[in-house]
Amino acid sequence: DKMLPMCLDRTFEELLVNALIHRDYFVSAPIRLFVFSDRIEIISPGHLPNNLTIAKIRTGNSNIRNPILASFIAKGLLPYRGLGSGIKRALEEWPEIDFVEDRDGCLFTVNVHRKPVGNSVEMPFYSEKRDAQGIGVDVKGALKGRFDESNSSLNVPLSELQNLMLVEITENSKISYLELVEKLNKDRRTIGRNIQQLKEMGVLRRVGSKKTGFWEIIE
Known part of the structure; x- marks a missing residue:
């Protein structure tokens, strides 16, 4: 089944703004966005604060x-509809979120489950949301969906690994096999x-x- 390319625009916006406001900026990592055929994942650095x-x-x-950042966003830096209500609104508009x-x-992941709408095959794509300081301001798809009936291997979605x-590779195009092994905690053969x-x-x-x-990632 073909899946919706995204959830509702407003729901997606609420979740991205929430990730930008509440991520832990003391953790040197970007917000990561993965789009699979059955779900969208938004992975933010940092776990839930305090209790x-x-x-x-x-x-x-x-x-x-991040109270200073939140104050600027409340003044119109990003779409903002009220403190503490973004997750609740997203769930009301799109309940299939966990x-x-x-x-x-030290990660917090939002899984937005997508809904089937037809019959075709769609590949997931990877996107990363950040600027030079690691603060998200734009979303760019580094991979786009591909399907070629003459190549059955493209029927298989990209794995999480x-x-x-x-x-x-996007962060360091000259990364070596050994560095990938160390960063991802996998053996060289894998x-x-x-x-x-x-x-x-x-x-x-x-x-x-x-x-x-x-x-080189081929777009």
Whole structure:
């Protein structure tokens, strides 16, 4: 089944603005956006602050982690409809949303489940939302959906590991196999196999030699 390209625009906007306001800016990592055939994931650096819980944010409770940023957003820097009400509004408009808090990994993930609307195959794409300081201001798809009936390998969506590999390659086009192994905590054989799959799918290619070349994501 073909999935909706996004959830409702306003719901998506609420969740992105919420991620920008409440992420932990002391963690040196970007907000990451993944679009799969069955869901959208927004992964923010930092877990919920203080005694805030998922149950509490579902009912509209909030704890401002970045009060100065929140004050500027309230003045019109980004779309803003009231403190502590963004998650609640998003759930009212699109109930198929769940949240995952990873305190050990210092991450907070929002999963927006997409709905089937027809019959076709769609590939996920990876996007990253940030500016030079790691503050999100724009969303750019580094990968776009592809489907070629003559190549059955394109029927298989990108795996979570492959998306994470593309994140690292986007941040450092000269990243080595060993660096991918260390960053993603996988063995060299697994990384090599997935690199080869990405090449065969027409998503990734190597430009230049192994020592002085770089990776290129094919848009």
